[in-house]
Amino acid sequence: MLYNIFIDPFMQMGGAPDLLVQTLWEGLVSGVLYALIALGFVLIFKASGVFNFAQGIMVVFAALTLVGFHEKGVPAWIAVILTLGVMYVLALAVERVVLRPLVNQPDIILFMATFGLTYVLIGIGEFIFGGEPKQMITEQLFLPRGAIDVKMLGGRVTFQKLDIAAAVIATVMIGALAAFFQYTRIGRALRAVADSHKAALSVGISLNQIWAIVWFAAGIVALITGVMWGARSEVSFGLDIIALKALPVLILGGFTSIPGAIVGGLIIGIGEKIAEFYWGPLVGGGIENWIAYVIALGFLMVRPQGLFGDKIIERI
Amino acid sequence: MQSEVTQGTPASETAPPILSVNNIEVIYDHVILVLKGVSLTVQRGGIVALLGANGAGKTTTLKAVSNLLKAERGDVTKGSIIFEGERVDQLSPADLVKRGCIQVMEGRHCFGHLTIEENLLTGAFTRRDGGAAIKRDMEMVYNYFPRLRQRMKSQAGYTSGGEQQMCAIGRALMSRPKMILLDEPSMGLAPQVIEEIFEIVKDLNAKEGVSFLLAEQNTNMALKYATYGYIMETGRIVMDGSAQSLRENEDVKEFYLGVSEGDKKSFREVKSYKRRKRWLA
Numbered sequence: 022m023l024y025n026i027f028i029d030p031f032m033q034m035g036g037a038p039d040l041l042v043q044t045l046w047e048g049l050v051s052g053v054l055y056a057l058i059a060l061g062f063v064l065i066f067k068a069s070g071v072f073n074f075a076q077g078i079m080v081v082f083a084a085l086t087l088v089g090f091h092e093k094g095v096p097a098w099i100a101v102i103l104t105l106g107v108m109y110v111l112a113l114a115v116e117r118v119v120l121r122p123l124v125n126q127p128d129i130i131l132f133m134a135t136f137g138l139t140y141v142l143i144g145i146g147e148f149i150f151g152g153e154p155k156q157m158i159t160e161q162l163f164l165p166r167g168a169i170d171v172k173m174l175g176g177r178v179t180f181q182k183l184d185i186a187a188a189v190i191a192t193v194m195i196g197a198l199a200a201f202f203q204y205t206r207i208g209r210a211l212r213a214v215a216d217s218h219k220a221a222l223s224v225g226i227s228l229n230q231i232w233a234i235v236w237f238a239a240g241i242v243a244l245i246t247g248v249m250w251g252a253r254s255e256v257s258f259g260l261d262i263i264a265l266k267a268l269p270v271l272i273l274g275g276f277t278s279i280p281g282a283i284v285g286g287l288i289i290g291i292g293e294k295i296a297e298f299y300w301g302p303l304v305g306g307g308i309e310n311w312i313a314y315v316i317a318l319g320f321l322m323v324r325p326q327g328l329f330g331d332k333i334i335e336r337i
Numbered sequence: 338m339q340s341e342v343t344q345g346t347p348a349s350e351t352a353p354p355i356l357s358v359n360n361i362e363v364i365y366d367h368v369i370l371v372l373k374g375v376s377l378t379v380q381r382g383g384i385v386a387l388l389g390a391n392g393a394g395k396t397t398t399l400k401a402v403s404n405l406l407k408a409e410r411g412d413v414t415k416g417s418i419i420f421e422g423e424r425v426d427q428l429s430p431a432d433l434v435k436r437g438c439i440q441v442m443e444g445r446h447c448f449g450h451l452t453i454e455e456n457l458l459t460g461a462f463t464r465r466d467g468g469a470a471i472k473r474d475m476e477m478v479y480n481y482f483p484r485l486r487q488r489m490k491s492q493a494g495y496t497s498g499g500e501q502q503m504c505a506i507g508r509a510l511m512s513r514p515k516m517i518l519l520d521e522p523s524m525g526l527a528p529q530v531i532e533e534i535f536e537i538v539k540d541l542n543a544k545e546g547v548s549f550l551l552a553e554q555n556t557n558m559a560l561k562y563a564t565y566g567y568i569m570e571t572g573r574i575v576m577d578g579s580a581q582s583l584r585e586n587e588d589v590k591e592f593y594l595g596v597s598e599g600d601k602k603s604f605r606e607v608k609s610y611k612r613r614k615r616w617l618a
Contacts, residue, residue: 125408209458209459210462212448212451212455216448217449218408219408219442220446220447221448221459222405222408223439223442224463224509225430225433225462225463226462
């Protein structure tokens, strides 16, 4: 028994390195997508202290809007622009209707408000686009299909082109966000707001404006995440369950850290694929669904502020 | 002892004041009455000190002017605040900064994770006059606060209290203010550093023409640099006068400067100031 748990899986890893690489790659790809969702959470949490429960549904909503526009006969790239426009309007509306009236209320009230937002978005989405799953418009967006087989380590490792594209796009976007935060006037203001709301207010930074901007940024992240997830499976409201995976990612990485979201996402993604592949057979599979929460639970006991978080989580 | 001390008596000035607060009442959370009719005036180019003990309402008065009060569920329910001839009590803090009135909050509140340089740049957030002008002003701030130049690449959270205070004032200067509401700049600083900061405030006042409304518990220091002073107690202004007259007032000496010549007095004698009716706007 102990042999099966502690030794055998590593023997397998050593015995078939190509399978290990394959598993790592798959873990990496889902990790990148988890990281993207977590990034959306972190952006909003940092700037407004709100844990945005609606982030998962924003992913679905953005993807549905994109597909919906395309179904109406709008060319793909115009559909992307229109969807960005919709996400912008959504950000303004959330700031005006949800955040502004509730400013200075306890965090839990804002959290509950995002719950409400979740169901409003589901309602609007189902009303406009219907409840049935849709296909993501991968070809029209020039996302590659097919796979590359690489011979290595005495075997074959398959890389889906779509996954490679997802990893590249995610990396580029994270890089762009980091540069935006570091070097632009608005980015600096966002960091200032994250540091101290009051001080930001006192130097004339308008919190309303900043909130609208971060919600829009989170909307962009949601759209990209939605396209990537949608391309791998399908676009449906069931997708928002993946948003729950962001929770362990955030606990691992820290709620306030962008690098934390990325590293946390990768650890969870790779961890669950490895666990499923090597340890799954011992318990009859299904490890993938819960191992992330176990890792997060372990982390909460050892390091509650997460890997990169700068303070103890106290908000949810 | 200083020549500028004699100027700045509000009633006698003819030029319109840069700031006038007229009989304002402030209520927190719809129930807690904090300011009970506060009026004060700051002349253009003046340094006015707002003195008083902890909890007297100095900070609330400054926040009422800068309108940071709203973020703390405070409300100006009576009276008016006029800055540069216009009512400003319903404007957002950002609008006020754009008009040239900025607050440096008590406890400094630098952005700890940003470098000193980035802190200064956030101060220019509301400006639209281009990078060159902002760079020029950065240079000006560094000239007033040479210590900040040395620390420009360090995170503000890791600098000393004095440097953070300088950073906070420098950051406010970056918005090109006509007036700075300076809340308790001496808090938690060594006497030498306090003196350094007050000297710079005086310099900024003289050379850049920035007016200051200064809330201080360090009465001695404040009256040394201010031209005019108001003394607050439990949400009211109980006394005002030129800095010199306040310095020489027996009661101020007794209760705020901690020096007295005669016998020990009781607070009852000071209460008479409260009963004196203040001008109602």
